[in-house]
Structures are given as C-alpha cells and as structure tokens.
Amino acid sequence: MNGAPTEPEVVDEVHGVAADIGSMEIRGAATIADTAARALGVQAAESEADEPSTFRAQLRAAARVLYDTRPTAVSLPNALRYVFRDVEGTTVEELRTSVRASVAEFRDRLDTAQNDLGRVGANRLRDGDTVMTHCHSTDVLACIETAVEQGKSLSAYVKETRPRNQGHITADALADIGVDVTLIVDSAARRYLNDVDHVLVGADSIAADGSVINKIGTSGLAVNARDRGTPIVCAAQTIKLHPGTLTGHTVDIEMRAESEVIDDEQAAKIGDPTVLNPAFDVTPPRYVDAIVTERGQYPPESIVTLMRDLFGEGSDHPWDA
Numbered sequence: 001m002n003g004a005p006t007e008p009e010v011v012d013e014v015h016g017v018a019a020d021i022g023s024m025e026i027r028g029a030a031t032i033a034d035t036a037a038r039a040l041g042v043q044a045a046e047s048e049a050d051e052p053s054t055f056r057a058q059l060r061a062a063a064r065v066l067y068d069t070r071p072t073a074v075s076l077p078n079a080l081r082y083v084f085r086d087v088e089g090t091t092v093e094e095l096r097t098s099v100r101a102s103v104a105e106f107r108d109r110l111d112t113a114q115n116d117l118g119r120v121g122a123n124r125l126r127d128g129d130t131v132m133t134h135c136h137s138t139d140v141l142a143c144i145e146t147a148v149e150q151g152k153s154l155s156a157y158v159k160e161t162r163p164r165n166q167g168h169i170t171a172d173a174l175a176d177i178g179v180d181v182t183l184i185v186d187s188a189a190r191r192y193l194n195d196v197d198h199v200l201v202g203a204d205s206i207a208a209d210g211s212v213i214n215k216i217g218t219s220g221l222a223v224n225a226r227d228r229g230t231p232i233v234c235a236a237q238t239i240k241l242h243p244g245t246l247t248g249h250t251v252d253i254e255m256r257a258e259s260e261v262i263d264d265e266q267a268a269k270i271g272d273p274t275v276l277n278p279a280f281d282v283t284p285p286r287y288v289d290a291i292v293t294e295r296g297q298y299p300p301e302s303i304v305t306l307m308r309d310l311f312g313e314g315s316d317h318p319w320d321a
C-alpha cells in the first residue's frame with residue numbers, strides 16, 4: 001500500500017527565516033523581501049534533489065513556507081515572484097545556478113532602489129527642517145540619511161509606535177547620524193505637528209488607488225497632518241506596490257497577538273478585556289502628498305500607472321503550481 005505523499009524537503013535555514021519573520025525578529029518590508037530572497041537562495045544551494053522536478057518542488061515548498069509568515073507586506077510575495085520568474089534549466093545544477101543569479105540580481109536591485117529612493121526623498125528636505133516619523137522604515141531612513149550626507153542639519157520628532165515601540169529603533173538610527181531626536185508617545189503627535197515640516201512614513205503595501213498600508217497609527221497621523229497643513233510623504237520602493245489590488249483584491253491586515261498589547265497578569269487585573277492588535281492600517285490617498293519611490297515621486301492617485309508598467313496584472317503565485 002502506498003503511504004501518504006512525502007512533503008518536498010525544505011532546508012532548516014528557510015524554516016528559521018520564516019520563524020524569525022513571523023516573530024518579527026526580521027521585520028520591515030524591505031528587509032523581509034531581502035531575507036526571503038536570500039533564504040530561497042540557500043534552499044537552492046543546499047537542496048539534495050537529484051531530479052529537476054524535485055528541486056523545483058522543493059523551491060516551491062520553501063516559497064510557501066516563507067509566504068505564509070506575514071500577510072500584509074507585499075514585498076514578500078513580490079520578492080518570491082521575482083526569483084521564480086527567471087528560474088531556468090534542465091538539470092539540477094543549471095537550476096541551482098539560475099536561482100543563485102536571480103537572488104543576487106534581486107538583492108542588488110533592492111539596494112540600488114533604496115539608494116535611489118533616498119536621493120529623491122532627500123531633495124524634499126531642506127537644511128534646518130524638522131521631520132516626524134512613525135515606526136521604523138529603512139526607506140524613510142534612506143531619505144534622511146542622504147539629506148544628512150548632503151550636509152543638511154535635521155531634527156526629528158520620533159513617535160514611539162506602540163505596541164512594539166519600533167520608533168526606538170528609528171530614534172537610535174537617527175541619533176547615530178547626528179539628527180537631533182525628540183521621542184514622543186504616539187498620542188502626542190498632534191501637539192507637535194505645528195513644529196514639523198514633513199511627516200515621513202514608510203509602507204508595507206501600496207494599493208492601486210494610492211492607499212498606503214503602513215504600521216497602525218499611520219492613518220490617524222496623516223489625517224492630523226492634513227488638518228494642520230503639514231505635508232505627509234510616504235517613502236516606498238516599488239517592491240511595495242501591490243499588483244493584486246489592480247484586479248480588485250484587498251490587502252489583508254495582519255492581526256497580531258494580544259500579548260504584544262498587554263500581558264496576562266495585567267489583563268487579569270482589568271477583567272480580561274477583548275484585545276485587538278491590528279499591525280497595520282490604510283491611509284486613503286487624499287491624505288498623502290507624495291509617494292517617493294526609486295523612480296521619482298508620484299501623487300498617490302497616479303501610482304496605478306507605475307504599478308501597471310512594472311507588474312502588468314501579475315500577481316500570480318508560481319509557488320502554488
């Protein structure tokens with residue numbers, strides 16, 4: 001009698017990276033994309049498959065493990081799709097080489113894109129400006145770092161960004177490059193918006209209508225910034241563009257554990273309330289002044305043109321094949 005079909009073998013590194021993405025040890029949309037692509041490269045390098053079909057099945061299984069970690073940041077499936085697009089070969093060794101090349105090309109492009117985006121974003125910043133940041137975005141940091149390298153002196157109000165306080169990472173990174181940092185709690189943001197020249201946020205996904213999906217609290221900040229007349233700019237490489245939204249799909253908002261908000265003991269003290277912990281929210285395009293990408297800056301409403309140019313209607317999942 002035949003047993004159950006065996007699952008294609010996925011190497012330990014891929015499981016480890018997937019666990020680290022799930023626990024947010026590895027986080028930030030660009031970093032997730034980079035690490036996921038690298039993990040596919042390790043899968044290819046360490047595969048012991050002796051048949052091309054087995055090699056391909058393992059690669060697909062590895063991609064599924066990575067894909068299933070966090071639902072909101074589209075950079076993850078976009079990275080996997082990029083690697084799969086160019087996998088070619090009739091032998092295991094040819095396939096291995098082509099995955100290696102594809103991963104290297106992807107990671108290279110990611111680096112270049114962030115540098116190019118940084119230069120575009122830096123052009124918006126003037127010497128003596130004050131920015132306000134939310135969460136921790138390497139795309140936002142690239143803009144500020146480039147401006148500082150250009151000799152501009154900047155100050156920053158950094159929102160701590162509950163529940164995980166990723167604003168602390170931003171505060172540390174900005175202080176390191178000589179930005180004058182003031183850390184504030186999230187609810188103090190409106191109070192200081194009048195002292196701010198630009199609100200800078202990142203993105204986990206950008207929808208076809210120009211909506212920005214970013215760390216929870218972004219939409220409230222954007223509404224307040226608009227009310228105060230402070231420009232709000234989203235720094236997002238084109239890998240954050242969500243091709244599925246071209247065909248009417250919506251972006252899943254990740255719900256995370258209650259324990260990130262309150263521990264069991266504290267919860268028990270206040271009668272164990274229901275706790276909701278959405279990681280992201282959606283900022284409608286009318287509250288965003290510009291989306292800064294490596295290809296220049298765009299009004300949010302025009303981002304759909306760029307999305308179509310870069311992705312067509314391509315939001316397939318080749319790892320499900």
Ligand SMILES: O=P(O)(O)OC[C@H]1O[C@H](OP(=O)(O)O)[C@H](O)[C@@H]1O
Pocket residue numbers: 027028029030031135136137138139140166201202203204214215279
């Ligand atoms: O790609 P970069 O700009 O580094 O980060 C983009 C976004 O990723 C983060 O999500 P999380 O901390 O992974 O939940 C934040 O929401 C941040 O704005």
